[in-house]
Amino acid sequence: MSSDADVDPTDYEALADADVTMRQNEHGLHIADDEVTGVSSQGQTPEEAIENLAAAVESYKEATADDPGDDWL
Known part of the structure; x- marks a missing residue:
């Protein structure tokens, strides 16, 4: 991870x-990008951006899982 923040994504x-x-846009928002999935998220602080990214990546992985979830049909 490239960042000056004291945030560890592996947490x-x-x-x-x-x-x-990590990057910061012209409005001061911190943006966290996962280069593996292409998912990005933002927050007011680096910590918030990482936390939001973790939630977004989790949702992405659930949505792209091979399990169609229709076993009950």
């Missing part, structure tokens, strides 16, 4: 295999 299970980069 979040969803980001264990992630390659996270």
Whole structure:
């Protein structure tokens, strides 16, 4: 991860295999990008951006899982 923040993405299970980069936009928002999945998220602080990214990556992984979830049909 490239960042000056004291945030460790591996503290979040969803980001264990992630390659996270951080940036800040012209409005001061911190943006966290997962280079593996292409998922990005933002927050007022680097910590908030990483937390939001973890939730977004978890949702992405659930949505793209091979299990169609229709076993009950």
